[in-house]
Amino acid sequence: MDTELRFVVDVNVGRLAKWLRVMGYDTLFPKENGDNQLVRIALMENRVLVTRDAEIARRPDARTGQMEETLIEKDDLRSQLRQLVRDLELDLPSGFSRCVRCNEPLRPIVKQDFVDRLPTYVVLTQPKFFECQECRRVNWPGTDWTNMMSELSQVYREAS
Numbered sequence: 001m002d003t004e005l006r007f008v009v010d011v012n013v014g015r016l017a018k019w020l021r022v023m024g025y026d027t028l029f030p031k032e033n034g035d036n037q038l039v040r041i042a043l044m045e046n047r048v049l050v051t052r053d054a055e056i057a058r059r060p061d062a063r064t065g066q067m068e069e070t071l072i073e074k075d076d077l078r079s080q081l082r083q084l085v086r087d088l089e090l091d092l093p094s095g096f097s098r099c100v101r102c103n104e105p106l107r108p109i110v111k112q113d114f115v116d117r118l119p120t121y122v123v124l125t126q127p128k129f130f131e132c133q134e135c136r137r138v139n140w141p142g143t144d145w146t147n148m149m150s151e152l153s154q155v156y157r158e159a160s
């Protein structure tokens with residue numbers, strides 16, 4: 001994976017924030033989602049701005065030549081993901097690495113230490129667990145994750 005790439009996502013393509021995090025990319029989805037704020041974050045933190053708003057790129061502050069952005073063309077999620085994968089040459093995620101809620105890296109944990117906090121069937125069926133250092137939630141690559149991965153592998157096939 002190209003770990004250099006980091007993102008800031010506009011509210012008009014907000015669903016992509018979750019997917020980019022699932023792919024392991026450091027992705028901000030600011031609550032203050034105005035154009036000023038988005039451009040400022042993209043420039044200050046050297047993040048690729050992901051948006052559907054062509055006007056943003058025409059702003060004087062965005063035209064310093066420093067700001068990188070991806071202008072998403074289509075409405076449906078699948079096409080949007082395909083465009084990101086194709087345009088930015090994103091790699092398939094290698095693992096379960098980032099908290100989808102808060103964007104923080106996940107830390108592998110020893111299952112035995114967390115048994116009290118986990119449902120029994122999960123303890124019995126899942127081999128690997130991870131803790132988010134921000135929200136402290138224990139995560140595991142369960143059904144949601146598996147479904148997103150199979151969706152992503154189709155997207156990658158279509159994009160290549």
Ligand SMILES: [Zn+2]
Nearest residue numbers: 099102132135
């Ligand atoms: Zn978290």
